Amino acid sequence: MGIRVSTGVEHERETRIRTGKRIYAALWPSILGLAFGRAGLIITNYGSYNRTDDGMFTDGSMLIALAIMAVLLLLIAMRKPLFSKTIINRAMRICVIVEFGVCIALGIFSLTNTLAYPLHFTLSVIDSLFGSGAIFYWLRRVRGSSRATSLIFVFSALFISEIVVYLGALTPPGVNYLISGCFVIVQFPCMLWARSRPQPYLVDGSILDTASPNFLQDQISNKWLLIVSSLAVCTMGIVTGFLRGYPDGMPITFTPTTRFLDFVLIQAICLGVLVLVVKGKLRLPVVSLWVLMQVLASGALILYALLPQSLDVGAVFTTCLNSIMVVYCWYVIIEFMGFGWRSPYYYCFAGWLVWLGSRSIARIVLLNLYPVDPNGPLVNALLSALLLLSAQMIFMQFLTTLLQEHTKQEAAFNKRSTLVKIMGLDGNQSFSDIRQVSMRRNSEEMGRQFMLSEREIDVLALYALGYTQRRVAEELCVSPGTAHAHIKHLYAKTGMHSRQEILDYMQNYTS
Numbered sequence: 001m002g003i004r005v006s007t008g009v010e011h012e013r014e015t016r017i018r019t020g021k022r023i024y025a026a027l028w029p030s031i032l033g034l035a036f037g038r039a040g041l042i043i044t045n046y047g048s049y050n051r052t053d054d055g056m057f058t059d060g061s062m063l064i065a066l067a068i069m070a071v072l073l074l075l076i077a078m079r080k081p082l083f084s085k086t087i088i089n090r091a092m093r094i095c096v097i098v099e100f101g102v103c104i105a106l107g108i109f110s111l112t113n114t115l116a117y118p119l120h121f122t123l124s125v126i127d128s129l130f131g132s133g134a135i136f137y138w139l140r141r142v143r144g145s146s147r148a149t150s151l152i153f154v155f156s157a158l159f160i161s162e163i164v165v166y167l168g169a170l171t172p173p174g175v176n177y178l179i180s181g182c183f184v185i186v187q188f189p190c191m192l193w194a195r196s197r198p199q200p201y202l203v204d205g206s207i208l209d210t211a212s213p214n215f216l217q218d219q220i221s222n223k224w225l226l227i228v229s230s231l232a233v234c235t236m237g238i239v240t241g242f243l244r245g246y247p248d249g250m251p252i253t254f255t256p257t258t259r260f261l262d263f264v265l266i267q268a269i270c271l272g273v274l275v276l277v278v279k280g281k282l283r284l285p286v287v288s289l290w291v292l293m294q295v296l297a298s299g300a301l302i303l304y305a306l307l308p309q310s311l312d313v314g315a316v317f318t319t320c321l322n323s324i325m326v327v328y329c330w331y332v333i334i335e336f337m338g339f340g341w342r343s344p345y346y347y348c349f350a351g352w353l354v355w356l357g358s359r360s361i362a363r364i365v366l367l368n369l370y371p372v373d374p375n376g377p378l379v380n381a382l383l384s385a386l387l388l389l390s391a392q393m394i395f396m397q398f399l400t401t402l403l404q405e406h407t408k409q410e411a412a413f414n415k416r417s418t419l420v421k422i423m424g425l426d427g428n429q430s431f432s433d434i435r436q437v438s439m440r441r442n443s444e445e446m447g448r449q450f451m452l453s454e455r456e457i458d459v460l461a462l463y464a465l466g467y468t469q470r471r472v473a474e475e476l477c478v479s480p481g482t483a484h485a486h487i488k489h490l491y492a493k494t495g496m497h498s499r500q501e502i503l504d505y506m507q508n509y510t511s
Contacts, residue, residue, distance in 0.1 A: 020278045023149050026203045027142070027156070029194035034138035034157040036183040036190070038326070039164035040099055041131035043180035044106055045124050048168035050259065051251040052244040052315050052322075054124075059241070059360035061124035066357050068129055073349040076342070082470070083343060085477035088137070089191070095133035096187045102127040103181030110174035134187060136348040139330055141194060143337035143344055144201035147285060150334045151277045153200070154327040159270040162323070166263045202440070228393050229286055229332050230351070233325070234358045235390040236293060239383050240325060241362025243300050243318040247379055249363070252315040262316045266323050289328050290391070296321040297387055301380065329355045341471075439464050442506040449509075450493045459486040464502055 024031075045061065047054045075081075102123050109115035142153050164183055168176040245251065254262065269292070276282040296317045303314030329351050336347040443461040446452065452460065455476075462472045473483035496502055 017278070020152070022203050023152055023200070024156075026198045026200050027149070027153050029190045029197055030138050030141045030200065031153060031156045032160065033187045033190035033194065034135060034153070034330075035160035035164065036186050037096075037099075037131060037134040037138060038157065038161040039168070040103060040180045040184035041127065041135070042161070042165045043168040043176055044103055044127050044131075048165055048176055049254070049262065049319055050169050051253045052319055053251050053363070055245075055251050056364070057121060057124045059356075059363040061121060062128045062356050063360045063364060064125045065128035065132065066353055066360065069132070069349045069352055073346060073353065076346045076349070081343065082474050082480075083345070083477070084479060088140075088477060092134065092137040092191065093188070095130040095137070096184060098130040099127055099134060100181050100185045102130070103177050103184055107174050107177035107181065110177060132348075132352060134184075136345060139333055139348060140337065140344040142200045142334050145203070145334070145338070146201075147335075148277050149200055149203060150331055151282065151285060152274060154330040154334075155270045155273045155277075157330075158323060158327045159267060159274075162263060162266050162270075166259075169259055230354050232290070232390040232393045233329060233332065233351075233355050235386045235393070236297070236325060237355050237358030238362040239297055239386045239390070240318070240322050241359040242379060242383055243297065243304075244315075244322065244359075245363055246300075246304055246311065246314070246318070252311045252318075254312050254315065258312040258316050262319050265316060265320050269320070269324065285331070289324065289331075293321055293324055293328065294387060294391055296324065297383075301383060305380070325355065343474075439506075446494070446502075446506065452490070452493060456486055456490055456493075459483065460490055460502070463487060463490070463499065464506065466499075 042049065045054060045058050047057075053059065106115065106120070106123055109119065138157075142150060145153070164180075168179055171179060273282065273289075282288055300314045300317035300321065303317060304311060307313050333347050333351040336351070337344045340347060440461045443457050443464060446460060447454075447457040458476055459472055462475055463469075467475065469483045469487060470480050472487075473480045476483065490502075491497060494502070494505075496505065
């Protein structure tokens with residue numbers, strides 16, 4: 001009896017390890033691309049975290065970049081454009097080239113002592129905009145993946161990017177910009193490498209998600225959990241903005257010791273999360289990560305109060321909080337892409353506006369344009385209230401999700417809800433719906449029976465889910481004409497004449 005139990009446990013462990021290896025095999029190009037894209041942005045706009053930030057060059061420049069993103073968001077919402085694969089790749093190349101050019105320009109001007117404030121600020125705005133665009137490209141590649149795949153992706157990218165950022169902190173000013181440019185340009189070979197890897201959503205990481213409660217698999221509950229998460233991100237963004245400039249709005253400078261402690265703490269958290277994911281122990285990602293961020297924010301406040309002459313000690317927790325918030329937002333954006341039907345860039349722009357917009361406003365407007373008394377109790381009281389509010393939003397929605405019965409009336413309410421529509425989660429079908437896994441397997445089996453190409457299997461899986469030809473084209477980043485041609489080839493090869501006939505065949509002749 002004991003032997004069989006041990007064998008079963010060992011088999012499950014080996015299966016998890018093999019699954020983790022398959023996920024990494026598919027993700028490595030995207031992980032490195034996202035890591036290098038983020039590192040370039042942090043080194044140029046955040047001073048490699050030698051301080052909590054670079055003041056106006058960080059959040060001031062981001063506010064202007066966010067204003068441009070807000071315009072693009074409205075255009076996407078109104079026109080619902082279909083971006084082809086060619087356009088997306090071309091836009092990514094432009095983002096990388098511009099970001100590389102900014103890094104090199106900053107390095108040259110800094111080394112020659114000709115980096116004037118207006119020029120520095122302008123370059124920071126450009127880098128904030130195009131560096132963010134490069135990050136969005138990599139997030140888009142992981143849309144529709146399992147939760148475990150998404151978590152492995154974002155925390156692995158943070159782990160690697162922090163190594164690059166820390167190397168930038170150890171190099172002289174000016175040289176660090178040139179180094180960041182070298183890493184930024186490496187995104188080009190990462191793009192080519194990614195094309196040779198399977199799409200991340202095709203890697204079945206469900207075994208790493210099995211520890212999650214069943215109710216979290218429900219699409220309706222997840223929609224509301226995602227929406228509440230985005231609202232909580234806004235309040236936490238305000239908290240982070242205050243903490244990064246505590247208490248008078250000025251950046252907090254690290255000593256070599258505290259900068260190293262910040263690096264070690266972030267890396268330890270990343271490794272801990274990755275181990276928990278692979279072992280299937282991270283049962284509630286949204287709630288678990290939120291508890292972690294609450295602990296970091298509370299720790300920063302306590303250390304600021306205990307060590308007012310050594311604010312850099314508390315700033316270790318603040319900078320770590322900011323980094324975890326970044327990967328949390330990456331994770332939520334990927335989840336939105338999976339549940340929503342709009343363009344992936346719609347959710348990227350919206351996520352950046354919610355998170356970085358609230359943080360930048362708190363950091364620049366409230367602390368600089370309308371300064372508060374740093375010696376008074378207002379700052380601490382406000383931060384404590386916002387922390388409590390964000391925690392209540394997450395945990396109350398979690399409890400509601402746990403206790404509620406998903407009746408037809410509740411489903412109808414969610415479908416009609418204005419908030420759900422604004423958040424872009426009102427589609428009748430979900431890319432991450434549990435049916436997708438089953439339909440994908442049925443399509444692969446039909447592909448073997450009728451000798452379909454890999455692309456025809458992709459089209460068949462989406463078409464069988466009920467996607468229109470236009471929706472199929474949008475998901476696969478091809479033109480509607482190409483999608484139509486693939487569907488015609490499907491009918492010709494299978495000898496079938498309708499979507500219903502395909503579904504009937506899957507039901508009767510596939511597993």
